[in-house]
Amino acid sequence: MFRLWQSTAFRITLGYTLVFLLSFQVLLGFLWWRTAATLDREIEAVMAADAQAVIDLYDTSGLRSAVVAIKERLDVAGDRLALYGLADRDLDPIVGNLTRWPQGVGAEPGTYEITLPTPLGDRTARILHLWLGGGYHLLVGRDIQDRLALRRLIYDGLIWSAVLAVGLAAAGGLLMRLAVFRRVDAITRTTAAIVHGDLSQRLPTRRAADEFDQLAGTINDMLQQIQVLVGGVQNASNAVAHDLRTPLTELRGRLEGLLRAPRPIADTRAEVAEAVADLDRLIGVFNALLRLAEIDSGTRLAGFRAVDLGAVAAEVAEVYEAVAEDRGLRFAFTPVEGAGEGAGVMVTGDPFLLAQAVGNLVDNAVKFSPPGGRVGLAVSRAADGGGTVTVTDDGPGIPEDEKPHVTERFFRGTATAGTAGTGLGLATVAAVMRLHGGTMDLADNGPGLVVRLGFKAG
Amino acid sequence: MDAIANRELGARHAGPTPHEPMKILIVEDNDRVAQFVCKGLRQAGHAVDHAANGRDGLFLASSEPYDVIVLDRMLPGGIDGLSIVDALRRTGNQTPILILSAMGEVEDRIRGLRAGGDDYLAKPFAFGELEARVTALARRNTGPANETVLAVADLRMDLLARKVTRDGQAIALQPREYTLLEYLMRHAGQVVTRTMLLENVWDYHFDPQTNVIDVQISKLRQKIDAPFGRPLLHTLRGVGYRLDGDV
Numbered sequence: 059m060f061r062l063w064q065s066t067a068f069r070i071t072l073g074y075t076l077v078f079l080l081s082f083q084v085l086l087g088f089l090w091w092r093t094a095a096t097l098d099r100e101i102e103a104v105m106a107a108d109a110q111a112v113i114d115l116y117d118t119s120g121l122r123s124a125v126v127a128i129k130e131r132l133d134v135a136g137d138r139l140a141l142y143g144l145a146d147r148d149l150d151p152i153v154g155n156l157t158r159w160p161q162g163v164g165a166e167p168g169t170y171e172i173t174l175p176t177p178l179g180d181r182t183a184r185i186l187h188l189w190l191g192g193g194y195h196l197l198v199g200r201d202i203q204d205r206l207a208l209r210r211l212i213y214d215g216l217i218w219s220a221v222l223a224v225g226l227a228a229a230g231g232l233l234m235r236l237a238v239f240r241r242v243d244a245i246t247r248t249t250a251a252i253v254h255g256d257l258s259q260r261l262p263t264r265r266a267a268d269e270f271d272q273l274a275g276t277i278n279d280m281l282q283q284i285q286v287l288v289g290g291v292q293n294a295s296n297a298v299a300h301d302l303r304t305p306l307t308e309l310r311g312r313l314e315g316l317l318r319a320p321r322p323i324a325d326t327r328a329e330v331a332e333a334v335a336d337l338d339r340l341i342g343v344f345n346a347l348l349r350l351a352e353i354d355s356g357t358r359l360a361g362f363r364a365v366d367l368g369a370v371a372a373e374v375a376e377v378y379e380a381v382a383e384d385r386g387l388r389f390a391f392t393p394v395e396g397a398g399e400g401a402g403v404m405v406t407g408d409p410f411l412l413a414q415a416v417g418n419l420v421d422n423a424v425k426f427s428p429p430g431g432r433v434g435l436a437v438s439r440a441a442d443g444g445g446t447v448t449v450t451d452d453g454p455g456i457p458e459d460e461k462p463h464v465t466e467r468f469f470r471g472t473a474t475a476g477t478a479g480t481g482l483g484l485a486t487v488a489a490v491m492r493l494h495g496g497t498m499d500l501a502d503n504g505p506g507l508v509v510r511l512g513f514k515a516g
Numbered sequence: 517m518d519a520i521a522n523r524e525l526g527a528r529h530a531g532p533t534p535h536e537p538m539k540i541l542i543v544e545d546n547d548r549v550a551q552f553v554c555k556g557l558r559q560a561g562h563a564v565d566h567a568a569n570g571r572d573g574l575f576l577a578s579s580e581p582y583d584v585i586v587l588d589r590m591l592p593g594g595i596d597g598l599s600i601v602d603a604l605r606r607t608g609n610q611t612p613i614l615i616l617s618a619m620g621e622v623e624d625r626i627r628g629l630r631a632g633g634d635d636y637l638a639k640p641f642a643f644g645e646l647e648a649r650v651t652a653l654a655r656r657n658t659g660p661a662n663e664t665v666l667a668v669a670d671l672r673m674d675l676l677a678r679k680v681t682r683d684g685q686a687i688a689l690q691p692r693e694y695t696l697l698e699y700l701m702r703h704a705g706q707v708v709t710r711t712m713l714l715e716n717v718w719d720y721h722f723d724p725q726t727n728v729i730d731v732q733i734s735k736l737r738q739k740i741d742a743p744f745g746r747p748l749l750h751t752l753r754g755v756g757y758r759l760d761g762d763v
Binding site: 335 | 640642692718723724728731732734735753754
């Protein structure tokens with residue numbers, strides 16, 4: 059019982075049942091008051107009025123008039139339920155359809171409910187007993203046998219409704235509790251499985267789209283997000299562990315080799331210089347990883363401000379123009395129309411991260427284009443007020459089956475063999491675009507690659 | 517500094533030249549980092565004091581005259597790097613300060629500089645980078661900012677006319693090449709690193725994967741050195757560059 063009381067579903071159900079029963083009681087009381095009670099009040103009012111009329115007549119015109127009036131009422135009105143009697147001080151009847159003093163009516167004035175024997179059987183009657191002046195007794199009554207039957211009928215009906223209502227409330231409450239309990243129990247069990255590490259579980263939903271479905275849907279969305287994030291973290295740590303192992307092994311081998319076999323000082327210095335270069339590359343990878351983690355954590359959102367995409371691209375173009383030229387590439391920067399006349403493409407973002415993203419793309423384009431190739435960087439305004447940064451090259455491009463993977467950490471495509479790189483460049487671009495709510499689209503340039511970064515209006 | 521530079525720059529030599537010993541304070545709680553920094557700077561001929569916590573650091577910094585203070589941002593003992601900077605600047609102490617930090621991202625760097633630091637270096641750093649920045653800071657503290665002509669050996673830059681000549685011959689430079697050369701000439705005789713150039717010449721606060729600086733330097737070298745036989749712009753492998761007329 060205690061456990062039952064702890065159940066919210068039970069308490070809610072019980073509360074609703076009680077409220078339901080209470081409302082029903084009030085309704086029944088109202089019905090009773092409007093039907094049976096009204097009938098009673100009407101009868102008493104009619105009897106009191108009749109009696110008063112006879113008394114008034116007796117007081118103004120004497121006993122004869124009262125007797126005549128009673129007779130007239132009995133003859134003319136033809137009301138077979140009306141009862142009249144006028145008796146002298148010895149309670150002997152003078153006039154009326156009560157031919158003798160009815161049993162059960164006392165000598166004192168008052169209202170009496172009595173059983174009246176008739177040839178058709180016993181009838182229940184209500185009798186008003188009043189004094190007339192001069193020691194006479196006036197009896198005004200009504201046969202209420204039929205009304206009692208009606209009243210009984212109403213009473214029985216109301217009682218049965220009450221019984222039925224209690225039954226329905228109990229059954230309804232039980233069903234409600236069961237329904238709620240089933241839904242909550244399903245959620246509890248699924249959640250328990252998730253707690254035990256099965257992140258692929260989802261809460262059951264129905265088509266009803268009720269509050270439970272909405273709740274389950276929200277929780278499922280949350281689980282989806284958690285699963286993606288946890289998967290990302292697992293992949294990232296696996297990738298980090300795997301991809302740092304190789305350079306660390308090389309570095310260790312280099313230093314161990316120096317320890318094992320002493321060599322001329324010049325060779326030793328050269329080896330140490332190589333080891334320092336190895337370390338610098340590793341530090342570069344760590345910095346890129348830290349930056350990725352910082353981007354993904356969303357803390358950079360605090361530094362978001364209005365940024366001119368055109369200015370960001372121009373800065374990157376400035377840095378890479380000479381590099382492209384040095385490698386015998388043709389580099390073309392196409393600023394947005396009207397740039398420099400206060401008509402920049404404004405987005406909301408982190409200028410340093412945006413420069414890093416565009417820089418990584420141009421860096422790749424320069425790195426992978428063959429001598430004599432063309433590298434393009436362009437900024438354009440989108441119809442909805444947003445902007446696009448497009449980087450094109452005529453290098454080897456990215457094979458279709460590698461496209462979904464190029465934004466993964468440490469993924470290096472087949473075309474990157476023999477070129478320097480950490481495998482974090484495009485992963486960083488993708489993370490920056492995620493943070494900015496933008497899109498990154500890789501397409502074929504036939505030959506080469508087109509990367510489009512799409513930004514919403516800011 | 518050669519004779520021409522001396523004549524042109526006049527009062528510039530109140531402070532230490534690149535080859536003069538400096539008095540440096542290192543405030544760093546990590547023993548091994550402090551040791552390797554102190555050892556390296558002493559080997560370069562400088563006088564180095566070391567404080568291992570914020571309180572000692574603040575005491576030394578406010579009682580001794582230093583040419584440069586190298587300050588770790590995170591320090592034990594209740595007083596961190598930024599509060600030392602704040603305390604020194606509040607008492608009118610303008611000694612150049614290089615802040616070291618494990619946090620290297622741009623926003624963090626901006627916070628450090630805004631607090632009154634003069635330069636900012638993220639760990640892990642190369643010693644060459646630290647030495648170059650310390651030297652640049654000590655020089656910046658003493659050099660006048662209002663000269664109109666810069667000169668290194670026979671290379672001259674007229675800051676008003678924005679004209680560069682070497683041995684009397686005019687050299688045409690792109691705007692960025694001009695800015696790069698101006699920075700190198702203002703730090704003549706000192707080592708400047710690639711990141712110093714990226715930050716100060718390009719105002720570029722991200723990490724380019726390809727070494728874009730090397731390309732710019734070699735283009736500049738084609739114009740100021742190649743036609744004249746005697747090179748002024750030297751590459752220091754693994755560290756950076758130095759524009760020097762004395763070598």
